Amino acid sequence: MNRRKVIIGVLVLLALVFPYIVPDPGFWVTNGGTRTLWIGLVALSMAYLNRNLGLMSLGQLFFSGITSYTIAILTIKHGVSYGISIPLGLVIGTLAGVIIGWVALKTEAVYFLMLTLALTLGLYSLSLAGESITGGHTGINSVAPPKIFGLDITARNTFYYLCLIINLLIFAACLRLQSSNFGLALNGIRDNAARTTSLGYRNSGLRLAAFVWASFIASIGGVIGLFYYQAVTPDSVGLARSIDLLIVVVVGGASYLGGSYLGAAVIAVFESIIQDYTKYYVAAEGALFILILLIAPQGLMGIGEQLRKRRNKKLAASAGTQ
Amino acid sequence: MTTSTDKSAALSLRNVSRNFGGIRAVSDISFDVRHGERLTIIGTNGAGKSTLFNLIAGSYPLSAGEISIFGEDVSKQAPSKRAGMGLARTFQTSKLFAGLTARENLFVALHKTNGVQRKSLLANPAKDPALVAESTEALRKVDLLQKADVRVSEFSHGETRQLEVAMALALNPKLLMLDEPAAGISPSERGKLIELLRALDKDISLLLIEHDMAVALAVADHVIVMHDGTMFTQGTPDEIRNSSAVRDLYLGHGHE
Numbered sequence A: 001m002n003r004r005k006v007i008i009g010v011l012v013l014l015a016l017v018f019p020y021i022v023p024d025p026g027f028w029v030t031n032g033g034t035r036t037l038w039i040g041l042v043a044l045s046m047a048y049l050n051r052n053l054g055l056m057s058l059g060q061l062f063f064s065g066i067t068s069y070t071i072a073i074l075t076i077k078h079g080v081s082y083g084i085s086i087p088l089g090l091v092i093g094t095l096a097g098v099i100i101g102w103v104a105l106k107t108e109a110v111y112f113l114m115l116t117l118a119l120t121l122g123l124y125s126l127s128l129a130g131e132s133i134t135g136g137h138t139g140i141n142s143v144a145p146p147k148i149f150g151l152d153i154t155a156r157n158t159f160y161y162l163c164l165i166i167n168l169l170i171f172a173a174c175l176r177l178q179s180s181n182f183g184l185a186l187n188g189i190r191d192n193a194a195r196t197t198s199l200g201y202r203n204s205g206l207r208l209a210a211f212v213w214a215s216f217i218a219s220i221g222g223v224i225g226l227f228y229y230q231a232v233t234p235d236s237v238g239l240a241r242s243i244d245l246l247i248v249v250v251v252g253g254a255s256y257l258g259g260s261y262l263g264a265a266v267i268a269v270f271e272s273i274i275q276d277y278t279k280y281y282v283a284a285e286g287a288l289f290i291l292i293l294l295i296a297p298q299g300l301m302g303i304g305e306q307l308r309k310r311r312n313k314k315l316a317a318s319a320g321t322q
Numbered sequence B: 001m002t003t004s005t006d007k008s009a010a011l012s013l014r015n016v017s018r019n020f021g022g023i024r025a026v027s028d029i030s031f032d033v034r035h036g037e038r039l040t041i042i043g044t045n046g047a048g049k050s051t052l053f054n055l056i057a058g059s060y061p062l063s064a065g066e067i068s069i070f071g072e073d074v075s076k077q078a079p080s081k082r083a084g085m086g087l088a089r090t091f092q093t094s095k096l097f098a099g100l101t102a103r104e105n106l107f108v109a110l111h112k113t114n115g116v117q118r119k120s121l122l123a124n125p126a127k128d129p130a131l132v133a134e135s136t137e138a139l140r141k142v143d144l145l146q147k148a149d150v151r152v153s154e155f156s157h158g159e160t161r162q163l164e165v166a167m168a169l170a171l172n173p174k175l176l177m178l179d180e181p182a183a184g185i186s187p188s189e190r191g192k193l194i195e196l197l198r199a200l201d202k203d204i205s206l207l208l209i210e211h212d213m214a215v216a217l218a219v220a221d222h223v224i225v226m227h228d229g230t231m232f233t234q235g236t237p238d239e240i241r242n243s244s245a246v247r248d249l250y251l252g253h254g255h256e
């Protein structure tokens, strides 16, 4: 447990000094750092669902997208101030989580996956079709960054640190929830719903709360994504992006919350390096995915546990032969 | 045996039946568990013992009859309501939370002690001295304290059985129902279990299902023998031990 705290501390420290130790900060702070934080946050909302409800969602970009589009439409097209459009975007993204969670949580496993996939595809085609509102396939562009006290928050380091603070707060909240009565109850429901019911827990209410929390995280990811690209397009909510996220979560380790950031870092670095050879991108990403899962079937975060199990097995075997 | 429910009894069953399709799993069972009594149900495989437990706990609805706990008719009450009245049970096949540690399993149970939520959902039970003390006490009772922080998925079969008992005991029940707690555990664990059950607070009424005659007869004040959903016979442990009808029943079924 303490070793875990040390590792988290070291990683946070590295993240804090990252813009000052990385070579070529003009490129890597944005394409490595901020990008990892943004992808990591949306992936975290997926990993949170998988860890706590045992459900893999391909619909997290739906909530991000709803939020991004709400803000962009209100502010860029209708001149509403960010002070109103950003909170409203978050509320709408989160409320969408209430309605969709209420329906989606009645399904299981592959049906849940299909339903959330349908959501993503639905928003994708809606944003393509509703050209007068969403800007069609070019989306809504030149989204001017909001200014706080005259400060451009999308300036390279400012934006990085802003994203870092948001991610630290949300990740800490997730860890806190994990060890709370709420988190334990969710794990209990996942392992044995009949028993939590007979203990007096209201399973569906707790699961819905977890789903809504994940939708909220994804919505925050939508705000970050909007200002990261200073644009929102159908592609940012499309199927390809959702599959990318699935890869991020699985590569990082789907049952570890921290795995989201590890997976996001791998993908961000990989994308940055390969961007000059884009026609090989999909094939190369697939190869990387297979390679990592061959070495670490439980994802990168699972390697520790994997080694521990192997060592225990060896110990048990050698104890058996003596 | 009276036909009206006994108000002073911890548990009272009147003409309780349950059908599964064409199978009459429990047929017209009536008995009382007096306050502080230790009652054991034995019987052949498929006799309907576990089904009876599920009816009492409220996991299955009744097909007919009436069940009262501490004088209150609960025939139509939800399981959580019955838990709230002080009923705690274990399951024949462990229904623990495999992904959580032993202590966390207890936290999940303790958070809703007797069906009532005790602390905020967002509070961290590991930082609550009262909950930590209660879980420690429960684990100590079944000799699992050294495994408090081990995930249940890594437990041996015997250990899961012990933890089942600890989960039920932690809820501070007034009516404790154990479904074959000794099934598949080692002889030394069995000895400890008998000791634990004998040392139970006299305020707790105990309803025990047990295949293992040694355990059943060591703990019981009174024994009910079930067969094919019906009550085959009942009596004191000595009467059951010496009953040729019971011996024939068990031999006839080639019981282990």
Ligand SMILES: Nc1ncnc2c1ncn2[C@@H]1O[C@H](COP(=O)(O)OP(=O)(O)OP(=O)(O)O)[C@@H](O)[C@H]1O
Pocket (backbone or CB within 6 Å): B020, B023, B025, B043, B044, B045, B046, B047, B048, B049, B050, B051, B052, B092
């Ligand atoms: N959920 C169910 N659906 C259908 N039939 C059931 C169900 N539960 C139990 N039964 C049937 O009811 C009968 C009684 O089963 P029960 O499990 O109560 O017996 P038991 O006395 O506990 O047996 P054992 O000693 O093997 O645990 C059996 O014929 C069983 O197949």
Ligand SMILES: [Mg+2]
Pocket (backbone or CB within 6 Å): B049, B050, B051, B092
């Ligand atoms: Mg049974």
